[in-house]
Amino acid sequence: MLRSRAPERRALLGSNHPHASTPSNARRSTNTPALSLALFLALAFLAPVCAHAETILFQDATVHTVSGETLAPGSVLVRDGKIITVSRQVAARVDRVENLKGLHLFPGLILPTSSLGLIEIAGVRSTLDVAEVGGYTPEVAAWQAVNPDSELIPVTRANGITHALVLPQGGTISGSSGVITLAGWTPEQMTIKRPAAMHLFWPSLALDTTPRELAHDKTKWKSPDDQAKDRPKKQKELDDFIAEARAYAQAKAAAKTNTNPATTGAPFTIIPAWEAMLPVLNGQLPVMVHAEDVRQIKAALRWAETNQFKIILAGALDAWRIADQIAKQRVPVIFEHTFTQPTRDTDPYDAQFRAASLLHKAGVQFAFSEGPGAWPATRARNLPFAAAQAVAFGLPEAEALRAITLNPARILGLADRLGSLETGKDATFIATTGHILDLRTQVKRLWIDGKEVTLESRHTRLYDKYRNRPKP
Numbered sequence: 001m002l003r004s005r006a007p008e009r010r011a012l013l014g015s016n017h018p019h020a021s022t023p024s025n026a027r028r029s030t031n032t033p034a035l036s037l038a039l040f041l042a043l044a045f046l047a048p049v050c051a052h053a054e055t056i057l058f059q060d061a062t063v064h065t066v067s068g069e070t071l072a073p074g075s076v077l078v079r080d081g082k083i084i085t086v087s088r089q090v091a092a093r094v095d096r097v098e099n100l101k102g103l104h105l106f107p108g109l110i111l112p113t114s115s116l117g118l119i120e121i122a123g124v125r126s127t128l129d130v131a132e133v134g135g136y137t138p139e140v141a142a143w144q145a146v147n148p149d150s151e152l153i154p155v156t157r158a159n160g161i162t163h164a165l166v167l168p169q170g171g172t173i174s175g176s177s178g179v180i181t182l183a184g185w186t187p188e189q190m191t192i193k194r195p196a197a198m199h200l201f202w203p204s205l206a207l208d209t210t211p212r213e214l215a216h217d218k219t220k221w222k223s224p225d226d227q228a229k230d231r232p233k234k235q236k237e238l239d240d241f242i243a244e245a246r247a248y249a250q251a252k253a254a255a256k257t258n259t260n261p262a263t264t265g266a267p268f269t270i271i272p273a274w275e276a277m278l279p280v281l282n283g284q285l286p287v288m289v290h291a292e293d294v295r296q297i298k299a300a301l302r303w304a305e306t307n308q309f310k311i312i313l314a315g316a317l318d319a320w321r322i323a324d325q326i327a328k329q330r331v332p333v334i335f336e337h338t339f340t341q342p343t344r345d346t347d348p349y350d351a352q353f354r355a356a357s358l359l360h361k362a363g364v365q366f367a368f369s370e371g372p373g374a375w376p377a378t379r380a381r382n383l384p385f386a387a388a389q390a391v392a393f394g395l396p397e398a399e400a401l402r403a404i405t406l407n408p409a410r411i412l413g414l415a416d417r418l419g420s421l422e423t424g425k426d427a428t429f430i431a432t433t434g435h436i437l438d439l440r441t442q443v444k445r446l447w448i449d450g451k452e453v454t455l456e457s458r459h460t461r462l463y464d465k466y467r468n469r470p471k472p
Contacts, residue, residue: 053080054095056450061100061431066107066406067420076105078427081450086421103444106401106436107420108162108428109384110408112334113288113314113369115377116153116164117146117180117187122374130372131170136241138276140175142168143194146187152377154457157182159381160430160443163192165412167199167288167372172238174199176276177288179412181428183453196412197288197312198280202296203234235299242307248274249281286310288334294318301329312411315371317343320355323362332411333364336371338386350393356403357394367408368400388437400437426450 056078063074065086077085077092085092120127129145143166156164167177176195184190208227215221222230248271255268279285289300292315304311313319314334319326326333335356342351359366368386370376387400395403409419417426427450434441446453 054450055079055084055092056096056098057090057092057094058098058100058105059090061103061105063105063421064107064401064436065421066401067422073101074105076421076427076429078450081427083421083423083425083427085423100431100445102433103431104434104436104441105421106160106430106432107405107418108430108446108448109160109404109436110367110412110414110418111156111161111164111369111380111383112367112408112412113336113371114164114166114380115169115372115374116156116182116380117148117150117166118142118168119374119377120147120150120152128374130374131168131174133170135171135237136173136273137168137171137175138173138198138280139272140168141178141195142166142175143178143180143187143191146180146190148184148186148190151458152380153182154454155459156380157446157453158443158455158457158459159384160432160436160446161381161383162428162430162446162448163414163418164380165196167197169199169201169372172201172203172234173241174201176285179414181448183448192417193412193414195279195285197286198276200238200287200289200300202289202291202300203231203238205231205293205295205299238303245274245277245281249278252278280309283308283310286312288312288314290314292317294321297322297326301325301331304331305329314369317352319364319366320351320358323359323364326359327363331364332407333359333366334369334408334411335359335366336369336376338368338389353389353393356387356390356400360395360399365407365410366403367411368403369408384436385439388439391437397437404436 057075058078059075060073061076063071063076063086065071071086071088074086074088075090076083077090077094115130118128118130122128129147132140146166161182163179163181165177165179168175176198178191178194179196180187180190181192182190208222209224210221212218212221252268280287287304287309289304289311291297291300291313297313297316297318300311300313303309312332312334313326314336316333316335317337317340319333319335337352338356340352342349356366356368368383368390370380370383370386383404387395387404390403391397391400406415406419409415409417416424418428419425421429426448428448430436430443430447431445432441432443443455446455
């Protein structure tokens with residue numbers, strides 16, 4: 001039922017406002033100035049108290065700094081959401097002590113590609129907001145569409161993941177992504193970096209050999225020869241788009257420096273799509289290229305070198321096949337296929353399990369992820385399991401831990417805030433019963449910017465509900 005807004009309206013307008021009505025039997029207060037002064041003085045005295053930065057000592061945990069040695073036991077001193085000191089013992093005056101004896105302290109895990117907050121139930125169209133219509137939509141900003149109330153966010157957070165990159169899909173250039181914390185009331189409050197990257201889904205180079213009579217949509221069927229002819233067209237479309245973006249940038253720069261009296265003052269038309277490409281062209285914003293097949297990856301590397309773009313490879317199913325070339329060009333990789341079955345019948349069964357170790361041996365900076373889309377969003381919580389599987393097939397444990405903490409922070413340009421437990425960084429960490437790469441480990445507590453965040457999720461609520469069901 002709607003409530004009357006009259007009292008609030010009178011309060012906002014004031015008693016002397018011509019449109020503010022006052023009941024005839026209401027008595028005016030004669031001490032309003034005194035009350036206002038008392039309220040002002042009270043707020044003035046309380047302000048310093050509210051502004052006091054709480055100092056918290058987290059002690060007696062096994063502290064995995066990631067960037068340095070592991071302290072067992074160790075202590076972390078936090079003030080105002082930032083790490084002040086990380087050492088074996090801290091002697092300081094504190095407001096509160098958190099005793100974490102028997103627990104392990106790790107930096108919050110980072111998911112470098114995801115659709116969290118953009119998708120809920122794959123079969124319900126109204127819960128999907130992952131893509132826009134069109135092949136080239138660089139003006140799309142994925143973080144603006146995040147749903148803070150998504151049930152998948154607390155489910156993912158419960159396994160120690162504190163941050164995720166949220167990216168758009170659809171078309172070739174789908175738009176820009178943002179990095180969010182997995183806690184907050186609004187997209188603006190959750191987003192800590194925007195934009196983080198422009199996203200390019202490299203055109204497929206595979207040929208569909210399905211016969212026409214077996215094709216799902218016979219009107220769109222093309223022979224392998226026709227598909228092969230379309231490949232150069234897709235590449236040309238991308239090159240033409242970049243050329244047009246450069247032309248726009250040059251025209252805008254010329255308009256700013258124009259001193260010709262005959263044309264001075266002519267308005268320059270701002271086009272959002274081209275504006276979004278300017279940070280890419282001037283090298284401020286990296287391009288995250290989503291490519292799987294080795295031919296796609298090679299083409300993307302050539303394209304980046306030709307255009308002098310800063311790129312990040314994502315997906316990267318076949319990246320291990322040309323790891324040396326990727327390392328030579330110093331291109332970071334976000335590997336999303338630890339648990340993907342081998343795609344060629346000539347590959348060994350453990351090809352994808354060993355892929356991360358091959359990237360590491362070649363000197364490639366890489367991070368693990370589950371990828372964008374509906375199914376990956378539901379299993380985003382499995383991020384540490386992908387790293388653990390790679391350890392079982394040759395990847396050093398320390399490198400696997402870095403690949404879900406510090407490496408994604410570096411790739412996303414957030415290494416000064418996240419990814420390790422160091423002085424000056426955000427107090428974002430998790431307390432676990434054992435090493436995070438041990439499948440038996442449970443995440444017991446989690447803090448983001450020094451504030452503890454609940455680990456409750458739909459899973460825990462259903463567990464408690466049905467565990468306490470009446471017995472027959």
